[in-house]
Amino acid sequence: xxxxxxxxxxxxxxxxxxxxxxxxxxxxxxxxxxxxxxxxxxxxxxxxxxxxxxxxxxxxxxxxxxxxxxxxxxxxxxxxxxxxxxxxxxxxxxxxxxxxxxxxxxxxxxxxxxxxxxxxxxxxxxxxxxxxxxxxxxxxxxxxxxxxxxxxxxxxxxxxxxxxxxxxxxxxxxxxxxxxxxxxxxxxxxxxxxxxxxxxxxxxxxxxxxxxxxxxxxxxxxxxxxxxxxxxxxxxxxxxxxxxxxxxxxxxxxxxxxxxxxxxxxxxxxxxxxxxxxxxxx
Ligand code: RP5
Ligand code: MG
Ligand code: MG
Numbered sequence: 001x002x003x004x005x006x007x008x009x010x011x012x013x014x015x016x017x018x019x020x021x022x023x024x025x026x027x028x029x030x031x032x033x034x035x036x037x038x039x040x041x042x043x044x045x046x047x048x049x050x051x052x053x054x055x056x057x058x059x060x061x062x063x064x065x066x067x068x069x070x071x072x073x074x075x076x077x078x079x080x081x082x083x084x085x086x087x088x089x090x091x092x093x094x095x096x097x098x099x100x101x102x103x104x105x106x107x108x109x110x111x112x113x114x115x116x117x118x119x120x121x122x123x124x125x126x127x128x129x130x131x132x133x134x135x136x137x138x139x140x141x142x143x144x145x146x147x148x149x150x151x152x153x154x155x156x157x158x159x160x161x162x163x164x165x166x167x168x169x170x171x172x173x174x175x176x177x178x179x180x181x182x183x184x185x186x187x188x189x190x191x192x193x194x195x196x197x198x199x200x201x202x203x204x205x206x207x208x209x210x211x212x213x214x215x216x217x218x219x220x221x222x223x224x225x226x227x228x229x230x231x232x233x234x235x236x237x238x239x240x241x242x243x244x245x246x247x248x249x250x251x252x253x254x255x256x257x258x259x260x261x262x263x264x265x266x267x268x269x270x271x272x273x274x275x276x277x278x279x280x281x282x
Contacts, residue, residue, distance in 0.1 A: 019098040027095035037219060041101040052162045053106040057088040067109060073162050078110045079210040079224050089220045097217050105221040106159075114169035115157035115227040115267070116200070117207060117274055118143040120239030122256060127235075132258070132281035140257040140280040142271065143241075145177050145249035147264055150215070154264035155271075156249060157225060166226045171200045173247075180246025195237050204228035207273045214265045227270045231278065258282055 017040045026033040045053060052074065057063040067090060068082050084091045090109040105111045122130040122139040129138040145156045158173035160166060174196065181189070207227045214223035232239040245251040255261065257271050259282050275282035 017099070022096045022098055029091065029095055033096070035096060037096070037098050037100045039100045040103055040218070042104045045102050045104060045106060048106070050106075054102070054108050056102075057108075065108065074107065075112055075160070076107070076109050083109060092217065092219050092222050094211050094217075094222070097219050097222075099218040100220055101218055102221040103218045104216045105218070105223070108220050110222060110224045112160040112166075113157050113212070113223055113225040114160055114166045114173065115155040115225050115270060116143075116170045116174045116204075117155055117227055117229045117270060118174070118238050118241075119229060119231045119257065119274060119278070120235065120254070121233060123235070135281045137279065137281040140275060140278060141254045142257050142274070143174075143178055143243050143252060144255035144261075145245055145252045148248050148250050150264060151250070152264040153255065153261055153267075155227070155267050156252065157227070158248070167201055170204075170228055171196055174200070176247040177245065177249040178243040178252035179241075180244045180252075192241070195241075199230050199232075199238055200228075204230050205277065207277070208270050212266045223265070229274045229277065231274075233278075 017038060020036065020038065022033075022035075025031060026035075041056070046056075054065060055063045057065060065076070067076055067085055068078070070077055078093060080093045083093050102108060119140045119142045122141050124130055131137065132139050143156060144153050146152070147154050156174055156177035158169060158177070160169045161172075164172075175193065179192065179196075184192070205228065207229050209226040210224055212223040212225045217223060230238060243252040243254065257275055257280065259268070259272070262268070263271070272282050274280075
């Protein structure tokens with residue numbers, strides 16, 4: 001799963017860290033490699049006193065973390081089975097990343113996120129589905145954001161908060177990142193949120209759950225997500241929503257779904273699954 005062969009700089013707190021490049025065939029822990037990872041935990045994470053941010057068991061022997069279990073405050077189980085604990089911290093099940101520590105992530109082990117993929121058909125002025133000239137398949141559109149941290153196009157997902165259920169995260173993140181309408185009157189706002197709640201709780205299809213090839217992953221902390229597709233094929237509800245960026249999204253917009261658009265982390269993989277599901281252009 002992990003393709004940790006990229007070099008990048010830390011973006012969130014302006015600390016530039018250079019990630020050593022790991023050749024593809026050396027990513028797996030089972031391959032021998034003269035490995036010299038960089039230790040990095042962002043200042044904001046290291047000094048956080050929030051209940052939800054882990055303390056480092058390597059630095060404080062009194063810190064006990066219930067690895068591989070759900071203590072209700074935080075679900076530390078991985079979709080990839082039981083992960084190993086080495087030197088008092090989890091080992092990334094997908095292999096070497098070039099960095100030890102937590103980087104920008106709050107938890108050691110899996111950091112769970114949720115990704116809502118809201119889709120509709122692209123239609124012409126007469127309401128007919130638009131067919132792609134090369135693949136001869138109808139084109140889907142999805143609610144896309146431009147991320148503030150990396151400037152990349154992405155699905156409007158986010159971290160599962162403490163004690164939150166994935167269905168709640170999907171709604172909250174979609175609302176925060178794409179429905180930023182401070183001037184909307186109470187009645188319209190109420191109707192909009194009621195529609196989202198109804199569809200998100202009853203009308204989704206799970207597309208993916210597992211590891212995300214996220215730029216923040218380290219050898220000890222990594223992102224996992226649950227991605228759901230909410231599709232409005234007949235322009236009845238979600239397809240009619242105007243979107244406007246907020247929170248960690250610079251902007252939000254409906255965007256044609258296809259392999260032409262580069263996306264953040266593993267988001268293109270999730271969208272390809274959605275295209276296959278609806279027999280749409282990719
Ligand atoms: C990705 O990071 C997930 O797929 C999700 O879209 C996102 C969650 O992180 P934030 O958007 O909260 O930074 O790995
Ligand atoms: Mg968010
Ligand atoms: Mg987000």
